[in-house]
Structure formats: structure tokens, C-alpha cells
Amino acid sequence: MRRALVFVFVLLASAVSAGPLDEFAWTNRVLIIFADSELDPVFLSQMAMLESDLTPLEHRDIVVLADLGPESALRSQLRPLGFSVVLIDKDGSIILRRPAPMSVRELARHIDKTPLRIDELAAGAPR
Numbered sequence: 001m002r003r004a005l006v007f008v009f010v011l012l013a014s015a016v017s018a019g020p021l022d023e024f025a026w027t028n029r030v031l032i033i034f035a036d037s038e039l040d041p042v043f044l045s046q047m048a049m050l051e052s053d054l055t056p057l058e059h060r061d062i063v064v065l066a067d068l069g070p071e072s073a074l075r076s077q078l079r080p081l082g083f084s085v086v087l088i089d090k091d092g093s094i095i096l097r098r099p100a101p102m103s104v105r106e107l108a109r110h111i112d113k114t115p116l117r118i119d120e121l122a123a124g125a126p127r
Contacts, residue, residue: 020073021088028063029111030088034080038068042083046101056108059126060117061090090116 024030031050035043043066050057050064057064067074078086078094087096087107096110111117121127 021092024063024088024090025092026090028061029090030063030065031057031107032065032067032074032078032086032088034067034075034078034082034084034086036068036070036082038066040083042101043068046083046085049101049103053104056104060108060111062107062111087111089114 021030033043033046037043047066065074069075078084080086081099083099083101085096085098085100085102086094087110089095089111095114096107112121117125
């Protein structure tokens with residue numbers, strides 16, 4: 001059974017509970033897009049890149065969160081400066097931090113090099 005892509009836009013406020021990513025552990029990779037505003041041209045560019053090709057994101061079980069809150073729990077934990085892309089693997093480890101937008105192809109290639117993804121591919125996960 002193919003898992004459906006969860007594409008989530010979240011405006012996180014300072015009232016977010018501790019462990020905001022706990023629900024995704026061992027189920028999804030989380031791609032967090034930090035920006036200071038939903039009108040930030042870099043943020044809009046990143047979101048357009050992601051929306052242009054959703055299939056690789058779906059095959060890699062990626063949940064996309066947009067954090068635009070100035071004092072969110074994720075900002076406190078990950079400490080981005082301005083625009084930032086942070087990719088968290090299923091085991092909760094941070095596998096990528098980048099201060100610039102990334103194409104879906106770049107994200108897919110980066111994920112495909114991780115031990116968890118290599119195991120998934122060996123078990124027959126879609127490419």
C-alpha cells in the first residue's frame with residue numbers, strides 16, 4: 001500500500017507543545033521550511049519547487065512543515081536564522097541544514113544516501 005503524501009503548512013506559534021515532531025517519529029521524514037514571512041520570495045520559491053514534483057516526496061515519506069512563527073518551539077529547538085531548510089530523518093536525526101532553497105531532486109538525492117533510506121530501498125520501497 002502506497003502511503004499518501006502529507007503536505008502540511010503550519011504557522012507555528014509560541015504555544016506549541018514540547019516535542020512538536022514526535023508524531024512523525026519512525027513514520028515520516030520532516031522537511032521544515034523556516035521563513036520570517038509567508039511573503040518572503042525565497043520561501044515562495046522553495047514552496048513552488050516542492051509543489052512542482054510531489055512524487056519523490058511521497059516516495060520518501062516526507063512531511064513538509066512551514067514554520068513562519070517568530071517564537072515557535074521548532075525555532076527554539078533548531079535555531080534557524082532567517083530562511084532555512086532543515087530535514088529530519090525518521091529516527092529524529094537532523095540530516096540536512098541549508099540556508100537556501102533546494103530542488104526536489106537535490107532533496108531526494110540527499111535522502112537516498114542515508115542508511116535508513118538505503119534499507120528502505122533494499123526492502124522494496126519505491127524510488
